Amino acid sequence: MEKNKSGIYLAIPEAVVVGNGEFPSHPFPLSVLDQAPCVVCCDGGANALVESGRLPDWIVGDGDSLSEENRIRFQDRIHRIPDQETNDQTKAVSFLASQGIRRIAILGATGKREDHTLGNISLLMEYQQMGLEVVMLTDYGFFTPAADTQTFAGFPHQQVSVFNFDAVQLRSEGLKYPIYDFRYWWQGTLNEVEGDSFRIMAKGHYLVYRTYEAKE
């Protein structure tokens, strides 16, 4: 576990997946990207990665949003999966899982079409059920899928939102506003960490969002 300047604890992932949303501009996701031993791009996500001066180890998808130039340049590292039932993010994650990789950070999965953003975020819950340890990093914060009772690292005034998927008996320690068995997305938003960690007690699955910066 490594603590960055903002007080974020995050294990260095075994691989990073770069989505086809907005390429990260915040230094934290970029530092995670630059430390990753393996970078897999979802199709057109490779265009922005290459433009930023970095190179993909793999490009997964059906190749329809990859530039002609990158399609030729990286033809030896394109892994085509034509399945219409899953999106490119899931194809990239499943490809890594098939290589035995478990700890995965997902970047660039938000910030463009909002329906893609919602879909990509909710898929984190599926990856967790596949036995993977995933985190999604955006320019503002990070999403972690969670189940049952867990303790989370934090720092004072870090903003936290909890999205309930199928959890019951939701309770919290160390959050400014105690959580409860909420049902709607907005009900678990805009909470705040009080100390250096917080604990969520629950039975079932939920998603935790934490910001990089404390509230001003």
Next chain:
Amino acid sequence: MEKNKSGIYLAIPEAVVVGNGEFPSHPFPLSVLDQAPCVVCCDGGANALVESGRLPDWIVGDGDSLSEENRIRFQDRIHRIPDQETNDQTKAVSFLASQGIRRIAILGATGKREDHTLGNISLLMEYQQMGLEVVMLTDYGFFTPAADTQTFAGFPHQQVSVFNFDAVQLRSEGLKYPIYDFRYWWQGTLNEVEGDSFRIMAKGHYLVYRTYEAKE
């Protein structure tokens, strides 16, 4: 009903709410903003509106993200609501509802912190239950809360996603992939309109997202 160049039918709203997310840059939400008879900003949302050369009719919120300059300049049109239980978007919508306004478009509610985006989107379902006719416009598409069986305007190859809240017996006509009683957010994404309209049959509440542009 008015059809814009992209083939989007949208009734001109009685008022527009400008959130504190990313200010729109797409011409469609901007044209809706410029035709609106009344513009209400969520607190700091007024800073971006003023920067774009436009003026708010009202500013609703607790004033904590409004610039000092705008706080002084618009002091006669700031409506302070200190309630900690609702967010600024809901304060603005409730304020409009209290003035008898029913048809509301929400802009600038997405594009920054993703937990705010998720919260703001889900609140559309609550506004619908308040008897309001709301739509949320982003730079990529628009969200409409819906209930039971409804027909929606569209155009060929328009991208559609359906997010299920509590609906059962979900079926569709006129969409490329027939919908079903899905449970997870991603399951209803990446669908496509076949003709000039589509129909969703259901019992209960769901959210429809449509893009402005057809898929290339």
